[in-house]
Amino acid sequence: MMQKKVIILGGGVAGLSAAHELIERGFSVEVYEAKTIPGGKARSIPVPDTGTIGPAGKRKDLPGEHGFRFFPRFYKHVVDTMRRIPYGSGTVADNLVDTTRVEMARFGQKSLVLPSHSPRSFSDIREILDEFSTVFGPDFGIPPEEMAFFASRIWQIITSCEERRVDEYEKEDWWDFMGAHSRSSAYQKFFGHGITRSLVAAKAHLASTKTIGDIFVQLLFDLVEPGPSSDRLLNGPTNDVWIDPWLKYLTQKGVAYHLEAKVKAIQCGNGLIQSATIEKGGKTFEVRGDYFIAAIPIERMAQLVTPQIEKLDPGLGKLHGLSVGGVSWMNGIQLYLTEDVPITHGHTIYVDSPWALTSISQRQFWPDIDFTEYADGRIQGIISVDISEWDEKGLNGKPRSSVPAKK
Ligand SMILES: Cc1cc2nc3c(=O)[nH]c(=O)nc-3n(C[C@H](O)[C@H](O)[C@H](O)COP(=O)(O)OP(=O)(O)OC[C@H]3O[C@@H](n4cnc5c(N)ncnc54)[C@H](O)[C@@H]3O)c2cc1C
Structure with a gap:
């Protein structure tokens, strides 16, 4: 049987993961990545020209991330x-x-x-108990009834079935579910913004209760369950200990990973994606495959969705709207x-x-x-x-x- 070829657009963690799974399943894989460093938002970004000459030769540039x-x-x-x-x-x-x-x-x-x-020693338990007095003390700013309300909301998430999470919580934002609008500023800070913005860079007014609730509950269980x-x-540095060894492994397996190769357009015909236009080193060329995977950020992908693509899959038209107000x-x-x-x-x-x-x-x-x-x-x-x-x-x-x- 002829080997099927998959073209992956974008070489961040999603593109690398797709390449990994596909190459191990016998596909021919090509990845096109616009930047000079692999890894996307997870990549290391050494600070250029900061390495000076030392006794053992030129030192490395500062390890930026x-x-x-x-x-x-x-x-x-x-x-x-x-x-x-x-x-x-x-x-x-x-x-x-x-x-x-x-x-x-x-x-x-x-x-x-x-x-x-989870507590591993008496001193861990003591530390937790000590902090309890701060959390329930006067300077913390969250009244006991608001603490109780927060606990009841979390308990509701923990005890909800999957159907309810999908049908109800997916459609309700965290801020509303947590009743943050009518509560103290300390409550809003810790339980509204703290759990969303600071923890996972999401917006409390936009993020679904399902997503944030699932993350928070899992973190909570991880904290109490004995183990790591x-x-x-x-x-x-991320590229030294993760991305570069990964790319080396994938390349050895046969993945063709192209850096500084930017996807400029996606063409379709006969009801299918046919090719992608790549710009590399000042030249433009077409790449063809049996399958295409877009692993690029939503706001970049929205630019590549043409009316023709949208006609084939109207759902992709929604990317435009999502990319305008949905990313920060x-x-x-x-x-x-x-x-x-x-x-x-x-x-x-x-x-x-x-x-x-x-x-x-x-x-x-x-x-x-x-x-x-x-x-x-x-x-x-x-x-x-x-x-x-x-x-x-x-x-x-x-x-x-x-x-x-x-x-
Ligand atoms: C500051 C910061 C800290 C984070 N910290 C954490 C953390 O601690 N833990 C955690 O789990 N997650 C963290 N994240 C999130 C995590 O980094 C991302 O979810 C993940 O890296 C996304 O991977 P991705 O491959 O989906 O997308 P991206 O990393 O965005 O990869 C997409 C790739 O596509 C390329 N691309 C874009 N347009 C084109 C084009 N036209 N042609 C070719 N290539 C293109 C981009 O250059 C990029 O390499 C953090 C994110 C940020 C920004």
Whole structure:
């Protein structure tokens, strides 16, 4: 039988995952990726021209990332894929490391620090009990009846059947379901925005109760169920310990992965997608396949959906509407320090920050990375910050989007 060819548009985690599954099932696979670095939004972005000459030759550029990578314990598929990517004598999944704490930092008030796994010792239990007194104390700002209401809503999600999740919760936004509009600002901050914007960069007014509820409940179970941490990170720069070994494995298996190859158009005929127009190195050419997979962001895909494609599948016409109001900016910034500042052994969520900041102090999770090999050799620590809200005014009175940023 002739081998079927699949053309994958976009070489981020989705494109790489599709390539992985298909090449292992005997398809011929070609991936077309617009950027110079593989991995899409998960890619590392070294800071160009920052590596200086050291005693052992030229040092590496500063290890920039699009944002830090957080792998909750409930992630199943991505970790399964990682277990199938060779790395040294093991696999890429061995590069996941547990955090032990999660911190909720509050402006001008004591932070809340909790274990990010189920209690393993008396001191863990004590820590949790200590923080309970803060949560139910006077300065926290959420009245007991609102706490009880939140608990009842979460209990309702936990005890709802799949049909109800799909039929009802999928159609109701988190903000409404949580009754946030009529509750205290502390309630709105922690249970409205905190669970959506800070945790998963979603908007409480738009995100469905099903999606946010499912994520939150799984995180909650991960926190109480004995076992590994609810929150894991990579033990080095993302491309070094995940994406590059992945691409190497896929290429060895026969995947043709093309960088700097941008999809400009998609052509159809006879009721099927026939080809994609690719621009690479100033030249334009057509690629044909038996199947096409679009693994590019919704706002990019919307630009490629022509009236002809829309006629074949009217559902694809909805991408235009979704891409206009449905996507928002999220990006990371790295602070390179000449002195390491571990902060906490896990993520910090800055619950009061209008820009919805979360951070990780990276070095404690990169034990085998020699920091003297980077830049001018003086870097001792990295604080990696994710910014999930770009339009709200910050404490300096400016929205994050008023500061020019590179896409
Ligand atoms: C700052 C930040 C932090 C994040 N942190 C986490 C986290 O901690 N944990 C987590 O699970 N998720 C996190 N995410 C989300 C996660 O990174 C994404 O869900 C995931 O990377 C999306 O992968 P994707 O392949 O679907 O899309 P993308 O990564 O967007 O990949 C699409 C690819 O298509 C390419 N492309 C676009 N247009 C074209 C074109 N015309 N032709 C060819 N190629 C094209 C793009 O260059 C890109 O490489 C984070 C996201 C951001 C932005």
